[in-house]
Amino acid sequence: MPSVAIRRYILEELLRELRREEVAFLIGPRQAGKTTIMRIIQEELAAAGEKTLFLSLDYDYDRVYFESQQSLLRKVELELGAGPGFVFIDEIQRREDADIFLKGLQDMRLPYKFIVSGSGSVDLKAKVKESMLGRKRLYEVYPLSLREFVDFKTGYRYSDRLADFLSFEQARAAELLLEYLSYGGYPRVVLEVEAREKLRVMDEIYQGYITRDIAYLLKIEKVEAYGQLIRTLAGQAGQIVNYSELASTLGISLPTVKNYCWYAEETYILRRVSPFFRNVRSEISKAPYVYFSDLGFRNFVLGIFGHQQRLDDLGFSFQNLVYLVLREKLRLSGAQIHFWRTTAKTEVDFVVQAGRNLIAIEVKFQDLTRPAPPRPLDGFVAKYAPVRCLVINKSLRATATLRDTEVRFMTIWDLMLEELI
Template structure:
């Protein structure tokens, strides 16, 4: 399978030879698993790392999750039964044979991810290089504690930027030169940029060429990720009011955010609105942008603006459908 590279990839690759664990985190479906598989491909093809020295575990596989939950020593025995590569390495060895690269996807499912990473880095970094990914900032922060400072390097994966979007569309443009280009090129780029704004920056959405299929995929993503997974993460009890909160918030995108007015409109407590915001920011749905003032007190007390991380999600939540028109709010977002 051919994967399309992301700009963040070389930054992560730079740390493959360091002892620290690599932690890749971001929203669901932004390409974390693809980035891990690109790293595996790079190790095998460019770095000439043998097949038996690379392991990829997806913790959505319950059997693999059970193996990892039984602890570091149990996992190492599991790996030893499947490879002879560097099997005689000990903490005091010179490790002349090279490391085993261990990729663990969806680390937030692990019972004690923080302890697991700490033990791997402190006791087994001579033999293993650990690369993990996670989908939710809230889950990652709750599972990976401050005890890992100095033991991990973190990389946040976001949606595509416009240049990456063009790569996914297999379009080649020199964006540094488009200001002086011909009208035909400008028209093509305008159409592509409108598609980028209307349907958003999720890699899978960009790869789908049929517009109806784009709509369907984006709708399914919202139904499963926002209206199920995120509600489960936040343990939302009043689902109707949470959904109303999302709709009203989408309608206010790009505008000043009045917490009291929002709470009153939905009929929930002010503290609940704050909890919802922490949930949405921690799961890469929306973000508050505070105004800039030279006076710090003013900056902290003045009303922020609200923006969504993905314009496709904003478009759907605002209209309950994908509207193929670039509004001022959508463009500003």
């Protein structure tokens, strides 16, 4: 295990934009590393001679300062003087009407920069987006990406030449890939060395999510049914979600199933991927796929966390990983990720839509030996003429042509490191 701290790429973005006047709002799943990122920023500012104050609504002795805006300002002025300075507020969702509270502070044009975090509050997320338009900048913090994970596990020795390391140290690269597919990227899980400690931490993360975030959202009602839904969806990652079938299986109403799926997405546990279509008669147009934001979380709810998985389940995990890599790469591009499926059940795993340009992507957790384009790509290419097709596989790097369209066979590492659009 490297004896260095985990470096988060979003930290560079935050530091670069720290002088902007908007509230910097870090939001994402519980235990993804928001508090740690804020502490690092505070330390760097303090080392540079800046005045800082860190308050958390997780601490009873800090909550008294949030009884009113005036109470908070008195505390800030006591610690930082007339300004300028940086005020860090952790777990702001514990303050009732946090959106109004922050909006009022920002409208006072104070000489302080506010850096705020919040987790597990669907209401807060929606209200902040609406009421603080133009007054905040959102930064979504997820568990470690595959690249962050590999960089950390190799002690950051190859950060500027990661492609060389992954190409030369193929056995080590395969080990790292399997570890990430098994345990995911929650920072506390990654930092633990022993499998049983990783399991204990993941259990804490899951129980905290269910007993705090979801129990609050559902007002303690039907938490068990929600957990059953998450387990069912975990087993269907990368497959069509049939809401009516879920409702029948779980014994809950169709509106409740859709509502629970919305909660799961808004609390950053999973993401729904909508279909790409232009012909509603021959192509699926409504039913989504689901992918989990962390593979360790998915494996935990399936009861396979840290266990040797079957080849078919590893295939679903690998497809989920491809989605996570795509989401990370396309985060600021405006491009959209879809899938394509016809009523005849021909499907392409991912369709990236960047303006008018399309990229079709098939995922094969196999050691391919020759560049033969998968059959589903032929139908999509014939109909939509994408700018290129990709086949993400375990080892083959090659190029083929399909109806005058380039088909690139590449590894997950190639996808992670190379430009996509």
